[in-house]
Amino acid sequence: MEIYDRLLQFTLFQGMSHADLMQVAGHTKLGFSKLAAGKRLVKEGDACTQLIFLTNGTLRAETISDDHSCRVCETVKAPYTLQPERLFGITQRYSTTFRAATPCNLISIDKQEVLLLLDTQLVFRLNFLNLLAAETQRQHRQAWRSVPHSLRERIIRLFLSRSIYPAGPKTFHILMKQIADELNDSRIDVSRALNQMQAEGLLTLHRGRIEIPMLERLLM
Numbered sequence: 001m002e003i004y005d006r007l008l009q010f011t012l013f014q015g016m017s018h019a020d021l022m023q024v025a026g027h028t029k030l031g032f033s034k035l036a037a038g039k040r041l042v043k044e045g046d047a048c049t050q051l052i053f054l055t056n057g058t059l060r061a062e063t064i065s066d067d068h069s070c071r072v073c074e075t076v077k078a079p080y081t082l083q084p085e086r087l088f089g090i091t092q093r094y095s096t097t098f099r100a101a102t103p104c105n106l107i108s109i110d111k112q113e114v115l116l117l118l119d120t121q122l123v124f125r126l127n128f129l130n131l132l133a134a135e136t137q138r139q140h141r142q143a144w145r146s147v148p149h150s151l152r153e154r155i156i157r158l159f160l161s162r163s164i165y166p167a168g169p170k171t172f173h174i175l176m177k178q179i180a181d182e183l184n185d186s187r188i189d190v191s192r193a194l195n196q197m198q199a200e201g202l203l204t205l206h207r208g209r210i211e212i213p214m215l216e217r218l219l220m
Helices: 003-008 018-027 111-120 122-143 151-161 176-183 187-199 215-219
Strands: 030-035 040-042 050-056 058-064 071-077 097-100 104-110 170-173 204-206 209-212
Touching: 003 018, 050 111, 104 111, 111 122, 151 176, 151 187, 151 215, 176 187, 187 204
Parallel strands: none
Antiparallel strands: 030 104, 040 097, 050 104, 058 071, 058 097, 071 170, 170 209, 204 209
């Protein structure tokens, strides 16, 4: 795949002309790398000093709550950009650990090169602003969503709020008691609701672990 086509996979470069993309490819220091399955790409807490684009393959993402009471594992597939909002702002560190689930191909652009692109490429600058604005609006909208009417709906809302992407397989390492505490409900009621979802084939319960094969099915 030509570098032109690789870059066009990603939102930050969409809308740019062929000439602009060729200028980016010719004048921007792009890092090309491969990552073997099982190898770690970034760790939670690592400084975010570059944009990393997954052009081929699948990554395993692991996010842990501040008190370590909940750990969520999920997969993200190419094309995917690793937490671009973490390149700037108060906390310029990754909040999620990413490992290669399959062999992966990646492109990286150092922060100084990103700043140069923001200064010289209008479409790239607008795409970056739109990406940050969309994330801000999404976060704001979550706070104003209607309150779930049932415990089941509140459990599903919890799963969604802890996920990077609202679809696909997820593994939640969390105790039922912790879910009950966070939702201000009883462990028995939480257990009953989760077992009902298991009976419907929506998830599988293990000791301290919940496997969800397709998160989007919980919303149907």
